[in-house]
Amino acid sequence: MTLTLGVCASGADALRSSAPSGLPASTNALSPPAAACTNASRLAGWSNFRLAMTTIAVPASETAPGQVSTEVSQGAGGVLLFGSQAPANLGSLLATLRSHVPGHLGLLVMTDEEGGGVQRMANLVGSLPWAHTMGATWSAAQIQQAVHNVAVKMAAAGVDMDLAPVADVDGRAVVPSATNPDGLRSFGGNTSVVARDTVAYMNGLRSGGVIPVIKHFPGLGDASYNTDFGPAHTLAWSTEQTVGLPPFKAAIAAGAPAIMTSNASVPGLSTNPGSISPTLITYELKGKLGFHGLILTDSLTAKAISAAGWSVSGAAVQALRSGADMILFGPVTNTQAETTAIASRIVSATNSGQLSRARLIDAAGAVLAVRHVNLCT
Incomplete structure (x- = not known):
C-alpha cells in the first residue's frame, strides 16, 4: 500500500473554504504533503513472518529445485543450489520455481561457481581453473573475460x-581440506594480487549479469581450521588488517554489491564466529569500511x-542482530522444517524485542535492493 498523509473530508473542505479567493486549494500552505514512498515504508506493512522469510536462502538440489517451492511461495528471499552436474533444463526449472514468488518480486538463485574443484554447473556454463592458477598465470583482463563468459x-x-x-x-597451494x-x-x-584478481573476477560476474558475493570477510587465509568441520x-586482527582486509577494501571501492562473512573468530577482535559478531x-564492515550492500552469513x-553453542535458528537471530541481512544454511534432512524453525525464531525474537523490527526491515530491504526491486512501482 502507498502510505500518504492526509486529512478527513470535512477537514479538507474546511481548508478549501478558508483558502484566499482566487487561489486553487492545492496551493494552500496548510495542506500536508504526501509522504514519499520507499521500500522501507512498504516493508513496514509486511508481517514479521514475511520479513523473516525474505532474509532466508534455502538450500536445494540443482537437479530438483522445485522441492523448495513451498518455501519460495512463503517468501524465501533466496535459493542456494547444491550439486555437481546441473540439468540441461535448469533454466526452465528455475523459471517455474520463480513463478511461486509472492508478488513476483524476484528471487536470488545462487550457487558456488568459483573454479577448480568448486564448481556446481560447469557442464552448462564452462569450466574455470582454480583461483590459485588464475592468480599465478592469468592477467586481470583474462580473469575478467573468462568469468564474464x-x-x-x-x-x-x-x-x-x-x-x-x-x-x-592464502599462499598454500593445496586442495582445500578440513585443516x-x-x-x-x-x-x-x-x-x-588477490585484491586485483578479486576485483577482476567480480567485474566479470557483474558484466555477465550475475551478482558477485565477495567472501569470506575479513579473510580466511591461513585460518587455523575449516569452519565447516569445527571451530x-x-x-590476529593486527595482521588481518594489513594482509586480509585489502582485497575486501578494493572490492568495496569498486562497488561490490554483496559480501559473505566467515564463521571463524578473529583473535584480538571477536571471540564469536564472524557471521554472528x-x-x-x-x-568494522559497515562502520569503518562503509559497506552498505547485502551481507550474507x-x-x-x-x-x-x-561448537560455539548455537542452534541454526538461534544463530540466525544473532546474525541479524549483528548486522547480517541474509541467512545461509547447508543441506539438511528436512529443509522445510529447518526453514520454518528459522523464520519462527526470527518472528519470536522480533515480537519479544530481542531483534528490533527496524533491523529486520533493514535486512529484508537489503535483499530486495541487491535485486533492484522497487516496491513503489
Missing part, C-alpha cells in the same frame, strides 16, 4: 548470484557455529 551462461540458466570470488589471501579452507581457492599469498580462528559486521549449519 561463464556468468552470461549462468544468467541464461536462471542463476543470478555467485558465492564468489574468494578474496582470502585448510582455502588453499587453491585463493588467488595466492600476495595481498596485492577456527583467523590470523556485531563487532565484525556492524562496527556463511553456512549456519557449519560445525563452528554449533
Whole structure:
C-alpha cells in the first residue's frame, strides 16, 4: 500500500473554504504533503513472518529445485543450489520455481561457481581453473573475460548470484581440506594480487549479469581450521588488517554489491564466529569500511557455529542482530522444517524485542535492493 498523509473530508473542505479567493486549494500552505514512498515504508506493512522469510536462502538440489517451492511461495528471499552436474533444463526449472514468488518480486538463485574443484554447473556454463592458477598465470583482463563468459551462461540458466570470488589471501597451494579452507581457492599469498584478481573476477560476474558475493570477510587465509568441520580462528586482527582486509577494501571501492562473512573468530577482535559478531559486521564492515550492500552469513549449519553453542535458528537471530541481512544454511534432512524453525525464531525474537523490527526491515530491504526491486512501482 502507498502510505500518504492526509486529512478527513470535512477537514479538507474546511481548508478549501478558508483558502484566499482566487487561489486553487492545492496551493494552500496548510495542506500536508504526501509522504514519499520507499521500500522501507512498504516493508513496514509486511508481517514479521514475511520479513523473516525474505532474509532466508534455502538450500536445494540443482537437479530438483522445485522441492523448495513451498518455501519460495512463503517468501524465501533466496535459493542456494547444491550439486555437481546441473540439468540441461535448469533454466526452465528455475523459471517455474520463480513463478511461486509472492508478488513476483524476484528471487536470488545462487550457487558456488568459483573454479577448480568448486564448481556446481560447469557442464552448462564452462569450466574455470582454480583461483590459485588464475592468480599465478592469468592477467586481470583474462580473469575478467573468462568469468564474464561463464556468468552470461549462468544468467541464461536462471542463476543470478555467485558465492564468489574468494578474496582470502592464502599462499598454500593445496586442495582445500578440513585443516585448510582455502588453499587453491585463493588467488595466492600476495595481498596485492588477490585484491586485483578479486576485483577482476567480480567485474566479470557483474558484466555477465550475475551478482558477485565477495567472501569470506575479513579473510580466511591461513585460518587455523575449516569452519565447516569445527571451530577456527583467523590470523590476529593486527595482521588481518594489513594482509586480509585489502582485497575486501578494493572490492568495496569498486562497488561490490554483496559480501559473505566467515564463521571463524578473529583473535584480538571477536571471540564469536564472524557471521554472528556485531563487532565484525556492524562496527568494522559497515562502520569503518562503509559497506552498505547485502551481507550474507556463511553456512549456519557449519560445525563452528554449533561448537560455539548455537542452534541454526538461534544463530540466525544473532546474525541479524549483528548486522547480517541474509541467512545461509547447508543441506539438511528436512529443509522445510529447518526453514520454518528459522523464520519462527526470527518472528519470536522480533515480537519479544530481542531483534528490533527496524533491523529486520533493514535486512529484508537489503535483499530486495541487491535485486533492484522497487516496491513503489
